[in-house]
Protein backbone atom coordinates (compact mmCIF):
# COMPACT_ATOMS: atom_id res chain seq x y z
CA UNK A 1 0.00 0.00 0.00
CA UNK A 2 1.30 3.42 -0.77
CA UNK A 3 0.27 6.39 1.32
CA UNK A 4 -0.50 9.81 -0.04
CA UNK A 5 2.33 11.41 1.91
CA UNK A 6 5.07 9.00 0.88
CA UNK A 7 8.19 10.38 -0.74
CA UNK A 8 8.81 10.82 -4.47
CA UNK A 9 11.13 7.79 -4.71
CA UNK A 10 8.65 5.53 -2.90
CA UNK A 11 5.73 6.59 -5.09
CA UNK A 12 7.84 6.10 -8.25
CA UNK A 13 8.69 2.55 -7.16
CA UNK A 14 5.50 1.42 -5.39
CA UNK A 15 2.71 2.76 -7.63
CA UNK A 16 1.61 -0.38 -9.47
CA UNK A 17 -1.42 -1.85 -11.19
CA UNK A 18 -3.24 -4.53 -9.19
CA UNK A 19 -1.56 -7.93 -9.21
CA UNK A 20 -3.02 -10.79 -11.29
CA UNK A 21 -3.82 -14.23 -9.81
CA UNK A 22 -0.10 -15.10 -10.23
CA UNK A 23 0.92 -12.49 -7.64
CA UNK A 24 3.85 -11.29 -9.75
CA UNK A 25 6.18 -8.82 -8.02
CA UNK A 26 6.95 -6.73 -11.09
CA UNK A 27 4.07 -5.48 -13.27
CA UNK A 28 3.69 -7.67 -16.39
CA UNK A 29 3.20 -6.34 -19.90
CA UNK A 30 -0.43 -6.23 -21.02
CA UNK A 31 0.03 -6.55 -24.78
CA UNK A 32 -3.63 -6.70 -25.66
CA UNK A 33 -5.60 -4.42 -27.93
CA UNK A 34 -8.95 -5.19 -26.32
CA UNK A 35 -10.63 -6.54 -23.19
CA UNK A 36 -13.58 -8.95 -22.78
CA UNK A 37 -16.84 -8.55 -20.88
CA UNK A 38 -18.71 -10.92 -18.55
CA UNK A 39 -22.06 -10.35 -20.21
CA UNK A 40 -24.19 -7.93 -22.21
CA UNK A 41 -25.08 -5.84 -19.17
CA UNK A 42 -21.44 -5.33 -18.18
CA UNK A 43 -20.59 -4.37 -21.73
CA UNK A 44 -23.45 -1.86 -21.85
CA UNK A 45 -22.53 -0.33 -18.48
CA UNK A 46 -18.87 -0.10 -19.48
CA UNK A 47 -19.56 1.70 -22.74
CA UNK A 48 -21.98 4.01 -20.94
CA UNK A 49 -19.09 4.81 -18.57
CA UNK A 50 -21.18 3.74 -15.58
CA UNK A 51 -18.35 1.35 -14.81
CA UNK A 52 -14.68 2.26 -14.85
CA UNK A 53 -12.67 -0.46 -16.62
CA UNK A 54 -10.46 -1.11 -19.63
CA UNK A 55 -12.35 -1.50 -22.93
CA UNK A 56 -9.82 -1.03 -25.65
CA UNK A 57 -6.16 0.02 -25.51
CA UNK A 58 -6.72 3.19 -27.54
CA UNK A 59 -8.76 4.36 -24.51
CA UNK A 60 -6.79 2.81 -21.65
CA UNK A 61 -4.61 -0.18 -20.76
CA UNK A 62 -3.21 -1.37 -17.40
CA UNK A 63 0.36 -0.45 -18.43
CA UNK A 64 -0.50 3.04 -19.64
CA UNK A 65 -2.66 3.60 -16.54
CA UNK A 66 0.23 2.64 -14.26
CA UNK A 67 2.53 5.04 -16.09
CA UNK A 68 -0.05 7.87 -15.95
CA UNK A 69 -0.82 7.22 -12.25
CA UNK A 70 2.88 7.51 -11.42
CA UNK A 71 3.33 10.77 -13.34
CA UNK A 72 0.21 12.18 -11.64
CA UNK A 73 1.61 11.35 -8.19
CA UNK A 74 5.07 12.71 -9.05
CA UNK A 75 3.64 15.96 -10.48
CA UNK A 76 0.87 16.39 -7.91
CA UNK A 77 -1.78 16.18 -10.64
CA UNK A 78 -5.38 14.94 -10.50
CA UNK A 79 -5.45 13.03 -13.80
CA UNK A 80 -3.57 12.41 -17.03
CA UNK A 81 -3.41 10.73 -20.44
CA UNK A 82 -0.37 9.11 -22.08
CA UNK A 83 0.62 9.62 -25.71
CA UNK A 84 2.83 7.91 -28.31
CA UNK A 85 5.25 10.87 -28.34
CA UNK A 86 5.82 14.19 -26.64
CA UNK A 87 4.58 15.97 -29.76
CA UNK A 88 1.35 13.93 -29.75
CA UNK A 89 0.86 15.19 -26.18
CA UNK A 90 1.49 18.82 -27.18
CA UNK A 91 -0.73 18.68 -30.27
CA UNK A 92 -3.61 16.75 -28.70
CA UNK A 93 -3.67 18.98 -25.61
CA UNK A 94 -4.12 22.11 -27.73
CA UNK A 95 -6.43 20.44 -30.25
CA UNK A 96 -8.72 19.19 -27.48
CA UNK A 97 -8.98 22.50 -25.60
CA UNK A 98 -8.83 25.24 -28.25
CA UNK A 99 -11.43 26.44 -30.73
CA UNK A 100 -11.13 28.33 -33.97
CA UNK A 101 -10.55 31.99 -33.10
CA UNK A 102 -8.65 31.30 -29.89
CA UNK A 103 -5.26 32.85 -29.15
CA UNK A 104 -2.08 31.52 -27.49
CA UNK A 105 0.61 33.52 -25.69
CA UNK A 106 3.84 31.52 -25.86
CA UNK A 107 7.48 31.92 -24.94
CA UNK A 108 9.59 32.48 -28.06
CA UNK A 109 11.93 29.63 -27.12
CA UNK A 110 9.92 26.46 -27.35
CA UNK A 111 10.76 23.05 -28.78
CA UNK A 112 11.16 23.26 -32.59
CA UNK A 113 8.14 21.14 -33.56
CA UNK A 114 5.93 23.00 -31.06
CA UNK A 115 7.01 26.23 -32.73
CA UNK A 116 6.07 24.71 -36.11
CA UNK A 117 2.60 23.82 -34.76
CA UNK A 118 2.10 27.45 -33.70
CA UNK A 119 3.43 29.03 -36.89
CA UNK A 120 2.43 26.60 -39.66
CA UNK A 121 -0.53 24.46 -38.58
CA UNK A 122 -2.63 26.29 -35.96
CA UNK A 123 -3.18 29.31 -38.24
CA UNK A 124 -4.97 26.87 -40.62
CA UNK A 125 -7.63 26.58 -37.90
CA UNK A 126 -7.58 30.29 -37.13
CA UNK A 127 -5.58 29.90 -33.91
CA UNK A 128 -2.94 32.63 -33.65
CA UNK A 129 0.04 32.87 -31.30
CA UNK A 130 1.85 35.89 -29.81
CA UNK A 131 5.35 35.47 -28.42
CA UNK A 132 7.25 36.89 -25.49
CA UNK A 133 11.02 36.86 -25.18
CA UNK A 134 12.45 34.68 -22.48
CA UNK A 135 13.76 37.66 -20.49
CA UNK A 136 10.51 39.60 -20.79
CA UNK A 137 8.05 37.52 -18.80
CA UNK A 138 6.63 40.80 -17.40
CA UNK A 139 5.44 41.62 -20.95
CA UNK A 140 3.15 38.60 -21.02
CA UNK A 141 0.23 40.64 -19.67
CA UNK A 142 0.45 43.14 -22.53
CA UNK A 143 0.07 40.28 -25.06
CA UNK A 144 -3.16 38.96 -23.55
CA UNK A 145 -6.25 39.52 -25.71
CA UNK A 146 -9.94 38.85 -24.98
CA UNK A 147 -9.64 35.56 -26.93
CA UNK A 148 -6.41 34.36 -25.25
CA UNK A 149 -6.96 30.83 -23.94
CA UNK A 150 -3.49 29.60 -23.03
CA UNK A 151 -0.11 30.78 -21.78
CA UNK A 152 2.52 28.28 -22.85
CA UNK A 153 6.17 27.91 -21.85
CA UNK A 154 9.08 25.58 -21.14
CA UNK A 155 11.64 26.02 -18.38
CA UNK A 156 14.56 25.48 -18.63
CA UNK A 157 14.40 26.25 -22.34
CA UNK A 158 15.88 24.47 -25.32
CA UNK A 159 18.61 25.05 -26.44
CA UNK A 160 19.48 28.26 -24.55
CA UNK A 161 18.97 26.84 -21.01
CA UNK A 162 17.13 29.98 -19.92
CA UNK A 163 14.84 29.89 -16.91
CA UNK A 164 11.34 31.41 -16.71
CA UNK A 165 9.62 32.44 -13.50
CA UNK A 166 6.80 29.90 -13.27
CA UNK A 167 5.24 31.54 -10.21
CA UNK A 168 4.91 34.85 -12.07
CA UNK A 169 3.38 33.10 -15.09
CA UNK A 170 0.98 31.30 -12.74
CA UNK A 171 -0.13 34.59 -11.18
CA UNK A 172 -0.71 36.23 -14.58
CA UNK A 173 -2.69 33.24 -15.86
CA UNK A 174 -4.85 33.15 -12.73
CA UNK A 175 -5.52 36.90 -12.77
CA UNK A 176 -6.79 36.72 -16.37
CA UNK A 177 -8.55 33.35 -16.10
CA UNK A 178 -6.30 31.78 -18.73
CA UNK A 179 -4.84 28.28 -18.74
CA UNK A 180 -1.13 27.92 -17.99
CA UNK A 181 0.43 24.93 -19.75
CA UNK A 182 4.06 24.04 -19.03
CA UNK A 183 6.26 21.63 -20.98
CA UNK A 184 8.31 20.26 -18.06
CA UNK A 185 10.49 17.96 -20.17
CA UNK A 186 13.91 19.41 -19.31
CA UNK A 187 13.29 19.45 -15.55
CA UNK A 188 11.38 16.16 -15.09
CA UNK A 189 8.93 15.87 -12.17
CA UNK A 190 11.90 15.16 -9.89
CA UNK A 191 13.35 18.67 -10.24
CA UNK A 192 10.28 20.83 -10.73
CA UNK A 193 6.49 20.62 -10.27
CA UNK A 194 4.83 23.43 -12.25
CA UNK A 195 1.39 22.71 -10.75
CA UNK A 196 2.73 24.05 -7.43
CA UNK A 197 3.32 27.38 -9.17
CA UNK A 198 -0.11 27.57 -10.77
CA UNK A 199 0.12 25.47 -13.96
CA UNK A 200 -3.18 23.90 -15.00
CA UNK A 201 -1.54 21.27 -17.19
CA UNK A 202 1.96 19.82 -17.43
CA UNK A 203 3.28 18.10 -20.54
CA UNK A 204 6.26 15.76 -20.81
CA UNK A 205 8.12 14.20 -23.65
CA UNK A 206 8.81 10.90 -21.86
CA UNK A 207 11.33 10.16 -24.63
CA UNK A 208 13.94 12.22 -22.81
CA UNK A 209 14.95 11.82 -19.14
CA UNK A 210 11.85 9.82 -18.19
CA UNK A 211 12.97 6.93 -20.40
CA UNK A 212 16.49 8.19 -19.84
CA UNK A 213 18.14 5.47 -21.88
CA UNK A 214 17.32 6.51 -25.44
CA UNK A 215 15.02 3.54 -26.12
CA UNK A 216 11.36 4.44 -26.58
CA UNK A 217 9.18 7.42 -27.49
CA UNK A 218 6.36 8.59 -25.27
CA UNK A 219 4.49 11.60 -23.97
CA UNK A 220 2.04 12.51 -21.24
CA UNK A 221 -0.22 15.38 -20.18
CA UNK A 222 -1.34 15.68 -16.55
CA UNK A 223 -3.31 18.25 -14.56
CA UNK A 224 -6.87 19.32 -13.73
CA UNK A 225 -9.43 16.56 -14.01
CA UNK A 226 -11.96 18.44 -16.14
CA UNK A 227 -9.28 19.45 -18.68
CA UNK A 228 -7.86 15.94 -18.87
CA UNK A 229 -11.40 14.67 -19.48
CA UNK A 230 -11.57 16.79 -22.68
CA UNK A 231 -8.09 15.64 -23.72
CA UNK A 232 -9.06 12.01 -23.05
CA UNK A 233 -12.25 12.24 -25.13
CA UNK A 234 -10.36 13.88 -28.02
CA UNK A 235 -7.59 11.28 -27.83
CA UNK A 236 -9.74 8.19 -27.51
CA UNK A 237 -11.35 9.20 -30.79
CA UNK A 238 -8.27 10.42 -32.67
CA UNK A 239 -5.81 7.70 -31.60
CA UNK A 240 -2.49 9.15 -30.36
CA UNK A 241 -2.35 6.55 -27.52
CA UNK A 242 0.93 5.30 -26.04
CA UNK A 243 1.63 1.63 -26.76
CA UNK A 244 1.40 -0.69 -23.71
CA UNK A 245 4.95 -1.91 -24.42
CA UNK A 246 6.38 1.62 -24.27
CA UNK A 247 4.26 2.37 -21.20
CA UNK A 248 5.73 -0.67 -19.46
CA UNK A 249 9.28 0.47 -20.31
CA UNK A 250 8.56 4.04 -19.16
CA UNK A 251 6.92 2.98 -15.91
CA UNK A 252 10.02 0.87 -15.11
CA UNK A 253 12.19 3.88 -15.98
CA UNK A 254 10.34 6.01 -13.46
CA UNK A 255 11.43 3.62 -10.69
CA UNK A 256 15.00 4.91 -11.16
CA UNK A 257 14.22 8.51 -12.18
CA UNK A 258 15.31 10.06 -8.87
CA UNK A 259 18.70 8.33 -8.70
CA UNK A 260 19.41 8.89 -12.38
CA UNK A 261 18.48 12.57 -12.37
CA UNK A 262 20.49 13.20 -9.15
CA UNK A 263 23.58 11.80 -10.87
CA UNK A 264 22.88 13.61 -14.18
CA UNK A 265 22.68 16.89 -12.27
CA UNK A 266 25.82 16.17 -10.24
CA UNK A 267 27.78 15.44 -13.44
CA UNK A 268 26.32 18.50 -15.21
CA UNK A 269 27.29 20.86 -12.37
CA UNK A 270 30.85 19.44 -12.36
CA UNK A 271 31.16 19.88 -16.14
CA UNK A 272 29.63 23.38 -16.07
CA UNK A 273 32.06 24.45 -13.34
CA UNK A 274 34.99 23.04 -15.35
CA UNK A 275 33.88 24.83 -18.54
CA UNK A 276 33.45 28.15 -16.74
CA UNK A 277 37.21 28.14 -15.99
CA UNK A 278 38.26 26.98 -19.47
CA UNK A 279 40.24 29.48 -21.59
CA UNK A 280 38.68 28.24 -24.87
CA UNK A 281 35.14 28.88 -23.62
CA UNK A 282 33.46 32.31 -23.78
CA UNK A 283 30.50 31.62 -21.54
CA UNK A 284 28.57 28.80 -19.86
CA UNK A 285 24.88 28.70 -19.02
CA UNK A 286 23.65 26.28 -16.39
CA UNK A 287 20.78 27.08 -13.99
CA UNK A 288 22.69 26.12 -10.85
CA UNK A 289 25.81 28.18 -11.64
CA UNK A 290 25.77 31.52 -9.79
CA UNK A 291 26.59 33.20 -13.12
CA UNK A 292 23.23 32.14 -14.63
CA UNK A 293 21.11 35.31 -15.06
CA UNK A 294 18.10 33.59 -13.46
CA UNK A 295 19.98 31.59 -10.83
CA UNK A 296 17.73 32.78 -7.98
CA UNK A 297 14.56 31.81 -9.85
CA UNK A 298 16.09 28.45 -10.78
CA UNK A 299 16.83 27.79 -7.11
CA UNK A 300 13.30 28.80 -6.14
CA UNK A 301 11.57 26.43 -8.55
CA UNK A 302 14.07 23.62 -9.23
CA UNK A 303 15.58 21.06 -6.86
CA UNK A 304 18.81 20.81 -8.92
CA UNK A 305 20.03 22.34 -12.19
CA UNK A 306 19.11 19.60 -14.70
CA UNK A 307 21.41 17.86 -17.18
CA UNK A 308 21.56 20.40 -20.03
CA UNK A 309 24.40 22.91 -20.36
CA UNK A 310 24.86 25.55 -23.05
CA UNK A 311 28.30 27.02 -23.68
CA UNK A 312 30.10 28.95 -26.39
CA UNK A 313 33.47 27.93 -27.78
CA UNK A 314 35.79 30.71 -28.93
CA UNK A 315 36.04 31.03 -32.71
CA UNK A 316 32.44 30.83 -33.97
CA UNK A 317 30.92 28.30 -36.35
CA UNK A 318 34.26 26.86 -37.60
CA UNK A 319 35.54 26.29 -34.08
CA UNK A 320 32.21 24.67 -33.24
CA UNK A 321 32.64 22.18 -36.06
CA UNK A 322 36.31 21.44 -35.18
CA UNK A 323 35.21 20.84 -31.58
CA UNK A 324 32.56 18.38 -32.73
CA UNK A 325 34.92 16.52 -35.06
CA UNK A 326 37.48 16.19 -32.25
CA UNK A 327 35.18 14.50 -29.72
CA UNK A 328 36.06 10.83 -29.21
CA UNK A 329 33.37 9.62 -26.78
CA UNK A 330 30.47 12.08 -26.60
CA UNK A 331 27.74 11.35 -29.16
CA UNK A 332 26.73 13.78 -31.88
CA UNK A 333 22.97 13.45 -31.85
CA UNK A 334 19.87 15.63 -31.76
CA UNK A 335 18.40 13.71 -28.84
CA UNK A 336 18.86 14.51 -25.17
CA UNK A 337 18.32 13.04 -21.71
CA UNK A 338 20.18 9.78 -22.40
CA UNK A 339 22.67 7.85 -20.25
CA UNK A 340 25.21 8.75 -22.97
CA UNK A 341 26.51 12.32 -23.09
CA UNK A 342 25.27 14.04 -26.25
CA UNK A 343 26.45 17.28 -27.82
CA UNK A 344 24.76 19.30 -30.53
CA UNK A 345 25.71 22.39 -32.47
CA UNK A 346 22.37 24.20 -32.98
CA UNK A 347 23.75 26.88 -35.36
CA UNK A 348 24.82 24.34 -38.01
CA UNK A 349 22.08 21.73 -37.42
CA UNK A 350 18.69 21.97 -35.63
CA UNK A 351 18.42 25.77 -35.91
CA UNK A 352 20.44 26.37 -39.11
CA UNK A 353 17.37 27.64 -40.98
CA UNK A 354 16.65 30.46 -38.53
CA UNK A 355 17.67 34.03 -39.42
CA UNK A 356 20.59 35.37 -37.34
CA UNK A 357 18.36 37.70 -35.30
CA UNK A 358 15.89 34.88 -34.57
CA UNK A 359 18.78 32.66 -33.45
CA UNK A 360 19.92 35.37 -31.06
CA UNK A 361 16.41 35.79 -29.64
CA UNK A 362 16.43 32.15 -28.58
CA UNK A 363 20.03 32.39 -27.38
CA UNK A 364 21.86 30.64 -30.21
CA UNK A 365 25.25 31.95 -31.31
CA UNK A 366 27.57 30.41 -33.93
CA UNK A 367 29.93 28.86 -31.39
CA UNK A 368 27.21 27.65 -29.05
CA UNK A 369 27.17 24.02 -27.97
CA UNK A 370 24.33 22.25 -26.18
CA UNK A 371 25.43 19.38 -24.00
CA UNK A 372 23.10 16.76 -22.52
CA UNK A 373 25.28 15.40 -19.74
CA UNK A 374 25.03 11.62 -19.34
CA UNK A 375 25.88 9.04 -16.70
CA UNK A 376 29.41 8.09 -17.77
CA UNK A 377 32.09 8.79 -15.13
CA UNK A 378 32.47 12.56 -14.87
CA UNK A 379 36.25 12.38 -15.36
CA UNK A 380 35.75 10.69 -18.74
CA UNK A 381 33.13 13.26 -19.82
CA UNK A 382 35.36 16.18 -18.84
CA UNK A 383 38.39 14.42 -20.38
CA UNK A 384 36.73 14.05 -23.77
CA UNK A 385 35.42 17.62 -23.88
CA UNK A 386 38.76 19.00 -22.67
CA UNK A 387 40.82 17.20 -25.33
CA UNK A 388 38.39 18.44 -28.05
CA UNK A 389 38.63 22.04 -26.74
CA UNK A 390 42.44 21.75 -26.88
CA UNK A 391 42.16 21.22 -30.67
CA UNK A 392 40.70 24.72 -31.16
Ligand SMILES: *Cc1c(COP(=O)(O)O)cnc(C)c1O
Nearest residue numbers: 085086087111183185205207218
Ligand atom coordinates in the same frame (compact mmCIF):
# COMPACT_ATOMS: atom_id res chain seq x y z
C1 LIG B 1 11.72 16.28 -27.37
C2 LIG B 1 10.83 17.32 -26.86
C3 LIG B 1 9.48 17.35 -27.24
C4 LIG B 1 8.89 16.36 -28.22
O1 LIG B 1 8.94 15.06 -27.75
P1 LIG B 1 8.94 13.76 -28.70
O2 LIG B 1 8.80 12.64 -27.74
O3 LIG B 1 10.24 13.78 -29.45
O4 LIG B 1 7.78 13.90 -29.63
C5 LIG B 1 8.68 18.36 -26.72
N1 LIG B 1 9.17 19.29 -25.87
C6 LIG B 1 10.47 19.29 -25.49
C7 LIG B 1 10.95 20.34 -24.57
C8 LIG B 1 11.34 18.31 -25.97
O5 LIG B 1 12.63 18.33 -25.60
